[in-house]
Amino acid sequence: MAGRQRIVIAKPGLDGHDRGAKVVARALRDAGHEVIYTGLRRTPEQIIMTAMDEDASFLGLSSLSGAHGHLFPKICKLLTEQGMGDVIVFAGGIIPESDREALYDAGIRAIFGPGTSTEEILSFIDEAVQKPSGVSVESGWKWQGL
Amino acid sequence: MNPVGNGRGCEGLNRRLLAKTLSEIENRQLIPKRHEGLIIAFTGSPGVGKSCLIDRLIYEWSTTKTIAVLAVDPTSPLSGGALLGDRIRMTVLDEPELGKQVYFRSVATRESSGSVPSIVGDLASHLFSEGFDMVLVETVGAGQSEMRCAALANKIIVVEGPSRGDIIQAEKAGLLELADLVVVNKSDLPGASKVAHEIQSSLNLTDTAPNIVLASAQTGEGIEELAEKILLTKSSVKTNRARIRERILMWHENKLLHRENFDYVIKQISSGELSFEEGLVILSD
Numbered sequence: 001m002a003g004r005q006r007i008v009i010a011k012p013g014l015d016g017h018d019r020g021a022k023v024v025a026r027a028l029r030d031a032g033h034e035v036i037y038t039g040l041r042r043t044p045e046q047i048i049m050t051a052m053d054e055d056a057s058f059l060g061l062s063s064l065s066g067a068h069g070h071l072f073p074k075i076c077k078l079l080t081e082q083g084m085g086d087v088i089v090f091a092g093g094i095i096p097e098s099d100r101e102a103l104y105d106a107g108i109r110a111i112f113g114p115g116t117s118t119e120e121i122l123s124f125i126d127e128a129v130q131k132p133s134g135v136s137v138e139s140g141w142k143w144q145g146l
Numbered sequence: 147m148n149p150v151g152n153g154r155g156c157e158g159l160n161r162r163l164l165a166k167t168l169s170e171i172e173n174r175q176l177i178p179k180r181h182e183g184l185i186i187a188f189t190g191s192p193g194v195g196k197s198c199l200i201d202r203l204i205y206e207w208s209t210t211k212t213i214a215v216l217a218v219d220p221t222s223p224l225s226g227g228a229l230l231g232d233r234i235r236m237t238v239l240d241e242p243e244l245g246k247q248v249y250f251r252s253v254a255t256r257e258s259s260g261s262v263p264s265i266v267g268d269l270a271s272h273l274f275s276e277g278f279d280m281v282l283v284e285t286v287g288a289g290q291s292e293m294r295c296a297a298l299a300n301k302i303i304v305v306e307g308p309s310r311g312d313i314i315q316a317e318k319a320g321l322l323e324l325a326d327l328v329v330v331n332k333s334d335l336p337g338a339s340k341v342a343h344e345i346q347s348s349l350n351l352t353d354t355a356p357n358i359v360l361a362s363a364q365t366g367e368g369i370e371e372l373a374e375k376i377l378l379t380k381s382s383v384k385t386n387r388a389r390i391r392e393r394i395l396m397w398h399e400n401k402l403l404h405r406e407n408f409d410y411v412i413k414q415i416s417s418g419e420l421s422f423e424e425g426l427v428i429l430s431d
């Protein structure tokens with residue numbers, strides 16, 4: 001196992017769907033990680049500050065409202081600018097296949113849709129800690145599924 | 147790094163470095179030099195409004211003081227994981243200017259048993275060395291173990307709420323006696339002043355009763371007065387013995403937790419290879 005990670009789960013933008021984010025937060029807790037959930041309607045700047053102050057090694061973004069294309073890359077860029085390029089970013093929610101390539105290019109290492117199992121998310125975390133997978137690392141590595 | 151205290155603000159502070167260093171301390175890779183400073187602990191049952199009160203109080207204090215918050219939540223003994231949920235209540239962190247004056251950090255109890263892990267003392271030491279004027283500690287707030295915050299804090303603020311009406315249980319008495327000040331929060335709800343009176347009359351039996359303040363973190367009623375009273379309150383002499391007691395207990399627990407064979411002995415007892423008594427003997431030599 002990856003050992004205990006500090007993981008921030010964030011809801012950027014105006015999206016009010018929080019069930020998935022909470023389910024994931026609890027699942028990660030039950031797997032032995034320390035999880036900080038940001039609550040709804042956070043700006044990219046607020047999310048960066050939370051990840052920084054809480055010394056998160058992982059940042060999980062959740063969006064079901066369709067704003068991921070704009071918000072997620074902005075968060076990735078801000079992380080790099082703030083010297084937090086080693087933080088590993090992953091995402092979930094309603095994210096159409098056609099939008100995913102751009103998000104991987106921005107440095108996001110995994111995208112999980114509805115119905116994702118906890119087991120898969122945990123396997124991703126185990127693998128990501130062993131790969132060069134920080135948001136600003138140009139390794140090209142991304143999660144390929146179980 | 148520049149010191150940030152004494153109202154000079156957090157401008158020179160490298161928050162990223164601060165956060166990383168605190169992690170090293172938490173993971174026991176680093177032991178900070180002792181630095182004294184004002185530690186105020188907020189304790190009370192889950193849901194009474196500790197986080198919301200701290201948020202409100204920071205608005206009052208942070209114009210003149212640099213403040214760090216260490217908010218403790220319980221680690222699940224089974225999984226070792228934790229959901230750290232106090233940060234959600236901190237609206238002050240979203241303020242463009244004030245937010246920069248405040249450092250907020252969620253802390254899990256990890257292996258420690260009290261509602262304030264001893265590591266909080268080390269984290270606070272480092273924050274003081276970085277120039278913070280005061281450190282506010284939010285405890286887990288679970289029954290008897292709450293007393294443990296006495297080992298670390300200079301002032302203990304016990305938070306109560308209404309709805310709890312008649313259940314200011316006897317088991318709370320110990321904690322209330324340790325209080326330097328009692329807040330009855332949610333004064334916007336019915337029953338708050340009744341609770342305040344009940345506490346008042348139960349505490350009046352002792353000679354040095356703490357102040358009791360009614361406040362509402364929701365409406366802001368009473369917050370200004372509360373902020374002032376907390377700073378003026380002197381922690382009383384009578385609580386000193388209790389503090390020393392908690393410190394000794396914490397010291398002992400730490401010694402035990404960091405014995406190399408601690409986990410091993412637990413395993414041996416649970417698998418039946420050692421009796422409980424035999425385990426204790428091994429752990430106490």
Ligand code: B12
Pocket residue numbers: 009014015016017018019020021023024059060061062063064065066090091092093094112113114115116117121
């Ligand atoms: C429940 C629901 C609601 C509830 C939300 C309750 C709540 N507090 O969450 C309510 C009724 C409030 C609601 C409102 C709206 N909804 Co709605 N809602 C849904 C619905 C039916 C289910 C979402 C859900 O909770 N699923 C259960 C959870 C557990 O699954 P999940 O969120 O997908 O999370 C899983 C994975 O995605 C992943 N995951 C998610 N986040 C993350 C994060 C990380 C880090 C990781 C690793 C994984 C991960 O892991 C989770 C576990 O497997 C979906 C349709 C659907 N089938 O998805 C529509 C849906 C999301 N809603 C939709 C819309 C349009 C709306 C509304 C705008 C109006 C409307 N038409 O109903 C409002 C907007 C609300 C707002 N302010 O944003 C659309 C979004 C369309 C889009 N993206 O283009 C959907 C897709 C329905 C549809 N087909 O049109 N909604």
Ligand SMILES: Nc1nc2c(ncn2[C@@H]2O[C@H](COP(=O)(O)OP(=O)(O)O)[C@@H](O)[C@H]2O)c(=O)[nH]1
Pocket residue numbers: 190191192193194195196197198199232235331332333334335361362363364365
């Ligand atoms: N009505 C009312 N609700 C409050 C007040 N303060 C906090 N709450 C609510 O009480 C709940 C718990 O608050 P929180 O600060 O998280 O409690 P904690 O567990 O003690 O930290 C939240 O839903 C708050 O909105 C108050 O003064 N009045």
Ligand SMILES: [Mg+2]
Pocket residue numbers: 196197198231232284
């Ligand atoms: Mg709280």
